[in-house]
Amino acid sequence: MFIRGGNMRILFVFIASILMALGGLPQQTESAKILATLSMPGRSQYIFVENYLKALAARGHQVTVINPFKNNKATPNMRFIEATKVQEYAQEMLTEMDGSNMWQEFNGYTRLMEKINSCTLDDEAVQQLLKSGETFDVVLAEMIEAPPLYGLAQHFNATLVGFSSYGTDFRIDRIMGNISPVSYNPMIIAPRTDRMSFSERLTNHYEYLLEQVHRELVHLPAMERQYKKYFPRAQKTMDEVLDSFALVLLGQHFSVSYPRPYMPNMIEVGGLHIAHKPQPLPEDIKEFIEGAQHGVIYFSMGSNVKSKDLPQETRDTLLRTFGKLKQRVLWKFEDDQLPGKPANVLIKKWYPQPDILAHSNVKIFITHGGLLSTIESLYFGKPVLGLPVLYDQHNVERARRIGFGLGLDLHQLKQEELEAAIHKLLSEPSYAKASSQISERYRDQPQPSLERAIWWTEYIIRHQGAPHLRAASRDLNYIQLHSLDTLFVLVGVPLLIVGLLLKLSCRLLRGSKPKSCPFADKQKKQ
CATH class of the missing domain: 3.40.50.2000 (Glycogen Phosphorylase B;)
Known part of the structure; x- marks a missing residue:
């Protein structure tokens, strides 16, 4: 049987349309095993990612959640490890943050995180998981300055993805290789905005330096002691774990905050927890x-x-x-x-x-x-x-x-x-x-925050951690990052040469005695 020319063209267009439609489908991601850690006794952090975790499970991923709450409602593809001991200290933890000055408040936060880490990692069910030999593809960690909990990623040889319900700060920026000048990025605990007066910028810079010093001298050493305690045979050091975040989801959006720079693997998902179709009220x-x-x-x-x-x-x-x-x-x-x-x-x-x-x-x-x-x-x-x-x-x-x-x-x-x-x-x-x-x-966004968070998570899974998103800034030290070494060469060397030429000129014009040089005479009189 022969197909007439017109029919042939119709058939060709039909097949081409199907192929184009199939080609336009989003790239599929194989089911991954995901471990999420939520350790804070308040529910707000879990509320932030609840819809996101359930959506991942609905897409076929196997999601395990470590959190400090009882979870009575079963969800397909989700299991919960209830490390509830931290709830016994919830009220006590709130008082830890009280202090007569900022240094004491920082000390209180360090003690708070030590307690949270130990309550979570000492939990019997968590210990069973650590010893089970089970593997995961991704560990989702709440970025609350708790490196011992981030250590779960190296233990399970998984890609480390972070999330922060409050958005970013200088600590997250540093981990991701981002630069956030304190001139317009207020400290997260401060009642300031990005539009600061001189006195506000001065205070902001002081608080930033104080927290930096505390972090290096007190907080990180305390966290490292816990890290070594719970992972004595770790494949990575704590510093290497902190440097291994492949992606961070930030609970912020420029329209409700302020514009600021991000790395391509720092994704704003503010409103992640909001259902775009409100449910009927009781x-x-x-x-x-x-x-x-x-x-x-x-x-x-x-x-x-x-x-x-x-x-x-x-x-x-x-x-x-x-x-x-x-x-x-x-x-x-x-x-x-x-x-x-x-x-x-x-x-x-x-x-x-x-x-x-x-x-x-x-x-x-x-x-x-x-x-x-x-x-x-x-x-x-x-x-x-x-x-x-x-x-x-x-x-x-x-x-x-x-x-x-x-x-x-x-x-x-x-x-x-x-x-x-x-x-x-x-x-x-x-x-x-x-x-x-x-x-x-x-x-007015091209896609809801929930869809954006899922797409980026699966992008990281599809591309085995997406190392191509890693900024070179993460591999530079402070001097290299801020070009202090090259500035020294570009500015310091010419100044040094000028100084030597001036000194040589004095010797040539006035003779070989240093006292005959007007510059030397002037210094002597002074």
């Missing part, structure tokens, strides 16, 4: 929100700070203020009863926060100012009132400076100031406008 919460004629205020102190543990005086201030409002208040309160609760307040131990913030009748968000909560509020365009705790001051200060929020001191909270701040956020449209504009910029 019926009682939905009715409470939609029945509020003047709108709703949502109040939550996050997962690390429990509002039930706030001082009674602070709780009374909040109750009196909320009771005078026309708005209704959703309060995340970790107890069944709240004495003195006004009728316009609904308390629950847990709220589906992103789904609540997505509701149009929620007007403002009173928050501790954590990065995840801040990004959620901006994603859904809600102004914030920050009551910062620990390291959250910088997020609240940024909200104030950019214009989408206000901040108050939680430890010295006054009813008049709280009422005035709430009224200002509700009555002045500039705050809602600013948060709405940032939301619009943040949403």
Whole structure:
């Protein structure tokens, strides 16, 4: 049977179309074994990567998660190793960070990390895993200055990938070979932005140098002692492990932060935890929100700070203020009863926060100012009132400076100031406008953060760690990186030659005696 010319062309176009479609499909990645370590007692770090880990499992990867929580819900392709002992020290760990000066605070953080490392690596199930002979392709490590936990990658001969829920700082930048000048990169614990005055830059530089000194003299030696204890026959030194990160996922985005340079294997995935399609609210919460004629205020102190543990005086201030409002208040309160609760307040131990913030009748968000909560509020365009705790001051200060929020001191909270701040956020449209504009910029991305994180993770898997992404800067010492040696040659040698020529000229013009040289005479008179 013969095919006519016209039909032949149609068949050719049909086959070509199929081949082009197949060729345009994304490159497939073979199933990988992934080990994720989450050791902090607060849930916010796990919340940041929960959707990401589940998405990896849904794509066929075998995901093992070491975390300090009970996980009652089974997920296909996921298993959990529950190293829960750290929870026994959770409250004690918060007090470790208290100090009369920055050096004591840094010491407290080092003790905190020593406790977290030991609670995790001493766990019976973790020890069984270490001795099991099991292998992994990738170790996902939370970048919280815990090199003993990063050591799991060398133990399992796996590619090391990092993630940071707060974004990057000078320590992560140094590990990845990135340069982040302190002139416009504020310290992560500081209430400063990228636009700093001279005095702020001076303070920023001082704090940077102080933390650098503490890291080199105190923190890293303490971590190395633990590293050698738990990995006495390690294939790599701790310094080699720190230098082996193939990729880092950063819980930040320039639209809600500030523009800054990154290496190609430093990927912004701020909002990774946000479901882009809000889920339906539980019926009682939905009715409470939609029945509020003047709108709703949502109040939550996050997962690390429990509002039930706030001082009674602070709780009374909040109750009196909320009771005078026309708005209704959703309060995340970790107890069944709240004495003195006004009728316009609904308390629950847990709220589906992103789904609540997505509701149009929620007007403002009173928050501790954590990065995840801040990004959620901006994603859904809600102004914030920050009551910062620990390291959250910088997020609240940024909200104030950019214009989408206000901040108050939680430890010295006054009813008049709280009422005035709430009224200002509700009555002045500039705050809602600013948060709405940032939301619009943040949403304007070529792909959701979750898709970006998965693509880059699988890229690293497909290319066996992608060593071609490793910057040469990681192999240079400080002098080489900042070209101090070449500057010495380019500047110092010519100056030296000029000096020698001047000295020689003196000798030739005035004779061989040094005292006859005018330069020598001048020095002698002085």
